[in-house]
Amino acid sequence: MAHQKVLVLDFGGQYNQLIARRVRECGVYCEVKPYTTPLDNLKAMDPIGIIFTGGPNSVYAPNSPRVDLAIFDWGVPILGICYGCQLLAHSLGGKVTAAQGDSAREYGKTETFYDTSCKLFQNLPVEGVSWMSHGDYMEKVPEGFSLVAHSKACPNVAICDEKRGFYGVQFHPEVNHTENGTEMIRSFLYKVCKAKGDWTMEDYKESAIRLLREKVGSGRVLLALSGGVDSSVAAALMAEAVGNQLTCVFVDHGLMRLHEGDEVEEAFGKWKVNFVRANAEELFLSKLAGITEPEQKRKIIGEEFIRVFEAEAKKIGRVDYLVQGTIYPDVIESGTGDAAVIKSHHNVGGLPAHVDFREIIEPLRLLFKDEVRQLGRELGLPEYLVRRQPFPGPGLAIRVIGEITREKLDILRLADFIFRDEIAKAHLEDSMDQYFAVLTNLRSVGVMGDGRTYEYAIALRSVTTSDFMTADWTRIPYDVLDRVSVRIVNEAPHINRVLYDITSKPPATVEFE
Ligand code: XMP
Numbered sequence: 001m002a003h004q005k006v007l008v009l010d011f012g013g014q015y016n017q018l019i020a021r022r023v024r025e026c027g028v029y030c031e032v033k034p035y036t037t038p039l040d041n042l043k044a045m046d047p048i049g050i051i052f053t054g055g056p057n058s059v060y061a062p063n064s065p066r067v068d069l070a071i072f073d074w075g076v077p078i079l080g081i082c083y084g085c086q087l088l089a090h091s092l093g094g095k096v097t098a099a100q101g102d103s104a105r106e107y108g109k110t111e112t113f114y115d116t117s118c119k120l121f122q123n124l125p126v127e128g129v130s131w132m133s134h135g136d137y138m139e140k141v142p143e144g145f146s147l148v149a150h151s152k153a154c155p156n157v158a159i160c161d162e163k164r165g166f167y168g169v170q171f172h173p174e175v176n177h178t179e180n181g182t183e184m185i186r187s188f189l190y191k192v193c194k195a196k197g198d199w200t201m202e203d204y205k206e207s208a209i210r211l212l213r214e215k216v217g218s219g220r221v222l223l224a225l226s227g228g229v230d231s232s233v234a235a236a237l238m239a240e241a242v243g244n245q246l247t248c249v250f251v252d253h254g255l256m257r258l259h260e261g262d263e264v265e266e267a268f269g270k271w272k273v274n275f276v277r278a279n280a281e282e283l284f285l286s287k288l289a290g291i292t293e294p295e296q297k298r299k300i301i302g303e304e305f306i307r308v309f310e311a312e313a314k315k316i317g318r319v320d321y322l323v324q325g326t327i328y329p330d331v332i333e334s335g336t337g338d339a340a341v342i343k344s345h346h347n348v349g350g351l352p353a354h355v356d357f358r359e360i361i362e363p364l365r366l367l368f369k370d371e372v373r374q375l376g377r378e379l380g381l382p383e384y385l386v387r388r389q390p391f392p393g394p395g396l397a398i399r400v401i402g403e404i405t406r407e408k409l410d411i412l413r414l415a416d417f418i419f420r421d422e423i424a425k426a427h428l429e430d431s432m433d434q435y436f437a438v439l440t441n442l443r444s445v446g447v448m449g450d451g452r453t454y455e456y457a458i459a460l461r462s463v464t465t466s467d468f469m470t471a472d473w474t475r476i477p478y479d480v481l482d483r484v485s486v487r488i489v490n491e492a493p494h495i496n497r498v499l500y501d502i503t504s505k506p507p508a509t510v511e512f513e
Helices: 016-025 039-044 069-073 083-091 181-192 201-216 229-245 260-269 281-288 294-316 328-333 369-378 406-425 478-491
Strands: 005-010 029-034 049-052 078-081 095-098 106-114 127-134 136-140 146-151 158-161 166-169 221-224 246-252 274-279 321-323 359-361 434-448 451-464 495-500
Touching (some): 016 029, 039 069, 049 083, 049 181, 078 083, 078 181, 083 095, 083 136, 083 166, 166 181, 201 229, 221 229, 221 294, 229 246, 229 369, 246 260, 246 294, 260 274, 281 294, 406 434, 406 451, 434 495, 451 478, 478 495
Parallel strands (some): 005 029, 005 049, 049 078, 078 166, 221 246, 221 321, 246 274, 451 495
Antiparallel strands (some): 106 146, 158 166, 434 451
16 A cells, blocks of 8 residues: 655755654655655655755855745645745745844744644644754745744744645754654644554565565675664564575674673574674774774774675675665764764764675665664564664774773773663663763872872763764762762772763764764
């Protein structure tokens, strides 16, 4: 059965996949398409609604992205967000100009007032915080449109022409900071586009399996398995799709947590998949010797991963595809299109230029972490695996700040184990999404047994987040932190100080490097 579909027309904004994700969350199938897609192709997809995304341009700039004006005669409902809203206004005879001074230019959380007779805002509070990020301003609203939201600085925050089903909002309803933003998107889908809510994760699974089968055909596939949630879900999906044509390769790079390599081998050894453990500690540590710069560490690890996979592929014989469990936040933070590079995730920006596989397949590339977990459940993975906290591919290499040595890794492994052990004993695992220890290269003076020490400081990090794009530090009870601290300085060698990181993301990131 064909599902109802909403198309997100991409004008280059940073939250485009987040819009798609919100639509999926509301139970409606959704695809992101470039704004240049010809109108006839859009029509052939028969969507029930279209969303214009934000973007970095100004609609009055000479070469700014436009749409075929005939789109407005088609009769399909349209929601314009930020740039999309301005484009809607501009295209239909309104006027958009640069905001004069700071008065109508808005960035960040903004108190906003809604007209709740508009379908988008019905049954929602009349006042709430919305997330703005625009320097332009709708000076004149097109004919037939009403103003349905304003802020203190700006009278034209949302517009609509309910007869034609056209809506525009200057703010970003898709980001968590906008109160009731998802509800506004839901209203557009259900009240304006008349969605039935006929799309589920089970459908996603079925169509992903079908597409993967078509793509791989009779080819052989090697999957990079780390034992974490993403690669395990990718493995389960591929196993359903291509069964015996799949071999999962777990590279033990010597940068895993305490006993982790053996645990992964034990868990996956029991699965009905071809599983290989490649022990490559010597190789990775020798390549990383003396390297202190985080991006360089990541590139080296990305390169060596691929080289080990290539070597394993040769042992298997012919391998056509390499599969990775890359998820959307990895892609966006490694920089795509206009987005800035925050850090090169080993499986994206860290990849070497030449790769000896026909193609790399990333079946989770458009999903966010919690969607991946949902898919894992749909595939029947055990709850302990689906709920595992994420562990980065470069492992402890990006948690030993500065130069990596085996001795430092051993110290960190022990401190990290103690932290996780105390969190488990206090039954706090469910209140945090990722928690770990970091070996800083800060050395400081302490006193132990009447003597002076000059040793390393361990930093503890714990974050609470839904999508890892933004995160808050976890309020761990002091008595738990105290037990962790006492145990670490007593049990782990060369540590005389324990710090707790109280920075959210942004401005920090989850990992230190
Ligand atoms: P950051 O530090 O970018 O982390 O705020 C966000 C999430 O991504 C994980 N992370 C990685 N995962 N390869 C991965 O597979 C990487 O290179 C990488 N770097 C960060 C991090 O642990 C957190 O969950």
